[in-house]
Amino acid sequence: MSTTNLPDWVRLQQALSVEADRGFCDLEGKQFRFSQFLQQSLASTVPPHSESAVQERWQSTAQKFGGYADLTLNQRQHLVAETRRLLYSTQKDYRQATDPPPKPRKPATQKLKATPQKLSLDLPILSLSGIGPKSAQKLEKLGLFSVRDLLFYYPRDHIDYARQVSIRDLEEGATVTLVATVRRVNCFSSPRNPKLTIFELVVKDATGQLKLSRFYAGNRFRSRGWQEQQKRLYPPGAVVAASGLVKSSKYGITLDNPDLEVLNHSGDKIESMVIGRVVPIYALTEGVTPDLVRRAVVAALPAAKSLRDPLPEGLRQQNNLTDLPSAIADVHFPPDSDALDRARHRLIFDEFFYLQLGMLVRRQQQRQTQESVPLSVHGELLERFYEVLPFTLTGAQKRVVQDILADLQSTQPMNRLVQGDVGSGKTVVAVIALLSAIQSGYQTALMAPTEVLAEQHYHKLVEWFNQLHLPVDLLTGSTKAAKRRQIAEQLKTGELPLLVGTHALIQDNVEFDRLGLAVIDEQHRFGVQQRALLQQKGQHPHVLTMTATPIPRTLALTLHGDLDVSQIDELPPGRQAIQTTMLTTRDRAHAYDLMRREIAQGRQIYIVLPLVEESEKLDLRSAVQEHDRLQTTIFPNFQVGLLHGRLTSAEKEEVISQFREHTLHILVSTTVVEVGVDIPNATVMLIEHADRFGLSQLHQLRGRVGRGAHQSYCLLMNSSKTETARQRLAVLEQSQDGFFIAEMDLRFRGPGEVLGTRQSGLPDLALASLVDDQETLELARQAAEKVLEKDSTLGAWPLMQSELNLRYQKLMGGAIFT
Structure with a gap:
């Protein structure tokens, strides 16, 4: 039986750490799954010089990983934590057995000072001075097992008590520290609430006097003995330092629940980890106090000096970055x-840098390992299309078409995202790409997330393809069996050059003869796996993804850093700006009058609601009830239709056809009309409870009108009384620019809500903010590009390569460099 040396134990700890970071999903690596790796590693190795009980525990733990796949999430968490404790305790025992005995030293006089001996980053927390078994067990709840874990457990915020002021200079809302002399002290039980104990301190400096109060809830603080003890800690004449938030009270200005420390004299050094400092605020859990985490971090900080910086000095200088040991120390307890x-700045740069570096390396590897056949971008088919096109492409469309055609001529598969605002003309750009592939002898596919949108694309493409004498077909969940068999046969023989559809395109029985190009519309509505399944229908086909939901550049770089991105940032000429107005319920009658005037001129109306049916929990209008009310009470002389997601595909198509053919004057709908419904005659969009929607989604809904030559209107019914809701909706009143609106949406709601947490794919960033740190993201992207230009393998920077591998494993679940 072999033995395990210390570096191997570190490798096992890293594997356990990555598994915990990725949510205990049994990560799949290059050769083994996480559970297989742990089982084999533990079963084949035991610590040297260990007792039989330790060896049995080692083997027992290995067997548990054999059944890891069958464990519940809670059981997996427990097993990983148990294994980490086993490794650290065994490692500690091994060090004690093999290291020479330490020289006798004087006992530490300061409780918070770290162990004087040189700290290893991989030592267990138990080895730190002042951290006993119970404290270590509490810290494990936060996923903190080693010295390294503590150093990289960044504070979520800081409070700046470093500014020392006089009592006269206190300003409400500031966080400050003051040094003053105690005049009076009192501690007593509240006469109104016997369970509440009040501690009062009156202090004075050369500029004024101040009353400070602290409150203690609980029976144990009612004891006269405890209260007298508190009074003895702060006797009159003592000098105290006090830190806190300045606020106003009925007694005047004061500090809110201040932290206090008695000093020997006014110039004495403050020893507290809070008072007079920039104080770190850590994410906590039940049973773990802020003071415990701070004490543990203080004890671990000397080990920061042993950190080796993966970023070369030249890169740090170019980007004005401090060294890593200083950054780690100062992010916890900065001097100012x-x-x-x-x-x-340094640590946020690191988060963005390794994220961008990983994406660029992935794109580079894809280009090196995947090869596609170059397509012909010149030919009779494209020339005929330009002739039948009833309009001229905008400058932005021409620019994006050039990007796409350049990609299609390459032997590397195209992987391009086209962003375009509502009505900017993305479809015609996609058609040019489709025709380039078809005239080169390849088949093509266009996948949309809903049947409504797929059918909309199909009808538009049929108009163009009929003029070019090209067949096109539609495959959705509603397609009949006989039609499915016909489509499948034509795909296999190569007779069908273009298939439009929904998720039905990625079913196993859909087989293309020669798929050369896949176009994915509204790509953010598909999962990564679904997009990959469509690509697997061909031999490395070119892929063009499109979205009418503008993504701010920071999100695009974060989510799609491995894609080439083009933007259609220009609307076709002749489009009138949509008059957008925020309304309250008092304005409803005016809105209805506008609708009647528009209908009298032959126009049509959308009314959008967030719910299909009434909810007992939410006081919101619902589509079903509102449709009935409008038809019977408000607009009895007009035809009012109803569209929502619970209708069958045939029922949806019937309603949309009636609206398209002007049989319906008003369409009451849920957000199913957000994409895919194109009725140029519709001129009014009323959105009920607009405050419930994101700005980008409201902009999408607004884009359903203004598609014809007539002046159009968007009415935003605001049911909220908050100032934030009013400010958000005012953005839409003031701007028609989808990219600006997306940026504002990001600022108001944050990236998780903008994208939707289910499909967001956002990486877990500890410090970086996609809203506030956009400039640092751009710098990191540029730095990553320069690094790969110099050495695409990162062989010149082994520490950087190792750090990238570690971070990429946590984000993506596998090593990027073998």
């Missing part, structure tokens, strides 16, 4: 706010 800013 400037040091904290420098530390945050």
Whole structure:
């Protein structure tokens, strides 16, 4: 039986850490799944010089990983934590057995000072001075097992108590520290609430006097003995330092629940980890106090000096970055706010840099390993299409077409995202790409997320393809069996050059003869796996993805850093700006009058609601009830239709056809009309409870009108009384620019809500903000590109390569460099 040396234990700890970071999903690596790797590693190795009980525990743990796949999430969490404790305790025992005995030393006088001996980053938390078994067990709840874990457990915020002021200079809302002399002290039980104990301190400095109060809830603080003890801690005449938030009270200005420390004299050094400092605020869990985490971090900080910086000095200088050991130390306990800013800048840069580096390496590897056949971008088919096209492409469309055609001529598969605002003309750009593939002898596919949108694309493409004498077909969940068999046969023989559809395109029985190009519309509505399944229908086909939901550049770089991105940032000429107005319920009658005037001129109306049916929990109008009310009470002389997601595909198509053919004057709908419904005659869009929607989604809904030559209107019914809701909706009143609106949406709601948490794919960033740190993201992207230009393998920077592998494993579940 072999033995395990210390580096191997570190490797096992890293594997356990990555599995925990990725949600205990039994990660799949290059050769083994996580559970297989742990089982084999533990079964084949035991620590040297260990007792039989330790060996049995080692083997027992290995057997447990054999059944890891069958464990519940809670059981997996418990097993991973148990294994980490086993490794650290065994490692500690091994060190004690093999290291020479330490020289006798004086006992530590300061409780919070770290162990004087040189700290290893991989030592267990138990090895730190002041951290006993119970404290270590509590810290494990936060996923903190080693010294390294503590150093990289960044604070979620800081409070700046470093500014020391006089009582006279206190300003409400500031966080400050003051040093003053105690005049009076009292501690007593509240006469109104016996369970509440009040501690009062009156202090004075050369500029004024101040009353400070602290409150203690609980029976144990009612004891006269405890209260007298508190009074003895702060006797009159003692000098105290107090830190807190300045606020106003009925007694005047004061500090809110201040932290206090008694000093020997006014110039004495403050020993507290809070008072007079920039104080770190950590994410906590039940049973773990802020003071415990701070004490553990203080004890671990000397180990930061042993960190080796993966970024070369030249790169740090070019981007004004402090070194890693200083950044780690100062992000926890900075001497001042400037040091904290420098530390945050460095660590935020790191998060973005390795994210962008990983994406660029992935794109590079795809290009090196995948090869596609170059397509012909010149030919009779494209020339005929330009002739039948009833309009001229905008400058933005021409620019994006050039990007696409350049990609199609390459032997590397195209992987391009086209962003375009509502009505910017993405479809015609996609058709040019489709025709390039078809005239080169390849088949093509266009996949949309809903049947409504797929059918809309199909009808538009049929108009163009009929003029070119090209067949096109539609495959959705509603397609009849006989039609499915016909489509399948024509795909296999190569007779069908273009198939439009929904998720039905990625079913196993859909087989293309020669798929050369896949176009995916509204790509953010598909999962990564679904997009990959469509690509697998061919031999490395070119892929063009499109979205009418503008994504701010920071999100595009974060989510699609491995894609080439083009933007259609220009609308076709002749489009009138949509008059957008925010309304309240008092304005409803005016809105209905506008609708009647528009209908009298032959126009049509959308009314959009967030719910299909009434909810007992939400006081919102619903589509079904509103449709009945409008038809019977408000617009009895007009035809009012109803569209929502619970209708069958045939029922949806019937309603849309009636609206398209002007049989219906008003269409009451849920957000199913957000994409895919193109009725140029519709001129009014009323959105009920507009405050419930994101700005980008409202902009999408607004884009259903204004598609013809007539002046159009979007009415935003605001049911909220909050100032934030009013400010959000005012953005739509002031702007028609989807990219600006998306940026504002990002600022108001954050990336998770903008994208939707289910499909967002957002990486877990500890410090970086996609809203506030956009400039740093751009710098990191540029730095990553320059690094790969110099050495695409990162062989010149082994520490950087190792760090990228570790971070990429946590984000993506596998090593990027073997």
